[in-house]
Amino acid sequence: MGLVIGTAGAAMFPFVMPSSSQPNASLTVWDSVSSHLTLGLMFWATLIFMPLIVFYTSWAYRVMRGKVTLAHIRANEHTAY
Numbered sequence: 001m002g003l004v005i006g007t008a009g010a011a012m013f014p015f016v017m018p019s020s021s022q023p024n025a026s027l028t029v030w031d032s033v034s035s036h037l038t039l040g041l042m043f044w045a046t047l048i049f050m051p052l053i054v055f056y057t058s059w060a061y062r063v064m065r066g067k068v069t070l071a072h073i074r075a076n077e078h079t080a081y
Contacts, residue, residue: 012018017027034042 014029015026016029016032019026033039
């Protein structure tokens with residue numbers, strides 16, 4: 001599946017969104033790139049926040065692991081919501 005998508009992308013290069021009505025208005029790879037400042041800021045934001053997101057997600061999965069059985073629900077039916 002990845003090779004099929006890669007083949008389609010390679011066949012369309014350098015166009016990301018080709019225009020059928022006006023070929024001059026097509027979006028190319030070079031037209032769709034952000035500025036160097038934006039790419040740098042997003043790199044550092046990803047470097048800082050991605051480990052936090054992975055840590056929180058793994059913590060949440062660890063806390064909520066296991067099956068909820070009918071016996072567990074009956075034993076804790078009077079807990080606060």
